[in-house]
Amino acid sequence: MTGVVVAFAFVAVLALVLILGNLLLKGATSINWDFFTKSPVPAGQTGGGVANAIVGTGIIVALAALIGIPIGVGAGMYLAEYGGGRFGFLVRFIADVLNGTPSIVIGIVGWTFIVKPTGHFSALAGGIALAILMIPMLARTTEEMVRLVPNSLREAALALGYARWRTSLKVVARTALGGIVTGCLVGVARIAGETAPLLFTALGNLNFSLGINRPMQTLSLQIYVYGTGPFEEWHRLAWASALVLMGLVLIISLLARWVTRQRYGSVR
């Protein structure tokens, strides 16, 4: 029995090793200074980089986090602290359904409600689509983390003359903060690699762009376009982009681990 589960665990790890190994093998050689600092060159030429996609990923993920984290964490706090009633049940149910919604559907929603009315694809639309993807995730993880805070702490604060909101904020949220931040980072890592919602919203852009009202490239879109393109040079850059994206997600995940380590000593 133990042998069987060890074998399964091995297979699970093997998948990751194969992916990482393959990416390193095919992508590492293409990673150089130009890759990070230059924008794509016209098709057929060699050289150039994906600076536009790296910056774009940063901007769109930041937009999504800016919109998604306050709403998601706020909703999660509500669910855990006040969500006992029918409205809480409804919110929880909707969050669960939204959590299971295919991300391409979120992309179509973004296209229908933002791209079409405004008449153009935009980084902002991409950020909003990713935020929608992130909100239910954050709401449920925040709720779980806040629920872990023992009720005795709430009572202790209330008995000291803390109002309900102050108890939630100063004692409960602070106690659960490590878990909430971890949840946010995991959420960010999750959306950083999303492609489908962005196809309909941020669209992609082979030129360097910082305007959030214009189409913007991300690493995932770059991989999609270059990976399916006809040029060897593009394939090479797609592998390298995949490696960078994977590294980015890895760093965020490590950061999440770092945040949940035994905290107090380092706070002051």
Add this chain to the structure above:
Amino acid sequence: MVASANTRLRLETAKLTALFGSFRAVRDVSLLFPANTVTAIIGPSGCGKSTLLRCLNRMHELAPNTSVTGAVLLDDMNIYGRNVNPVELRRRIGMVFQRPTPFPTMSIYDNVAAGLKVNGTKPREKIDDVVSGALQRAALWDEVKDRLHTSALALSGGQQQRLCIARAIAPQPEILLLDEPTASLDPAGTQRIEELCHALKRLYTIVIVTHNMQQAARVSDYTAFMYLGSLIEVGRTDEIFTKPKAEQTEAYITGRFG
């Protein structure tokens, strides 16, 4: 009537009934807690003694589906009156719970100061004074004065409980409610808390819930015995333990039930 400072009335319940749904956990209890005394509430598990205590600072109503009838008078003001804000009320009545509840994200210092900050910001030096004063009164100062800014979780259970007492008395409440404060402590920790009760009653009116009769006998001036939500008997502690009037009280304190 001119009451002397030592016997002036501080806290009183009048036909107090506390309900969970339709279950009456506390039934028609009228009880007087004279100022600067320790009153112990004893009785078997589930007799309503903790619920009664939680009615005294309006914590009972925080649980879902609960209600209270009757009155609790704090210096003749009904704390269930319409213009009483329960949040402000709780700042006048400190409470310590069965298990130590230091705030895990806060240092020892911040834990003690936690109740001060809700009373409006005060100058830093003032807070420093109050924190050290509260820790001294809670007999914890000597053990923590060199590590005020380290985590409160590093303290032992007994120290944590004294920290919670310091936190409760820092905002200078008038009443101190102790809900089985030594239930999770070892004998040494228990003894320190009991000594504290003696020392602190000079400053506060103390109500302590305990299911340890020896403890009630050791720390309290008055003892109230409750059974099935009702107040069976109340009187001077030495009298309750030597010549109880009610049969049930005698049965309980001699260990025949409960």
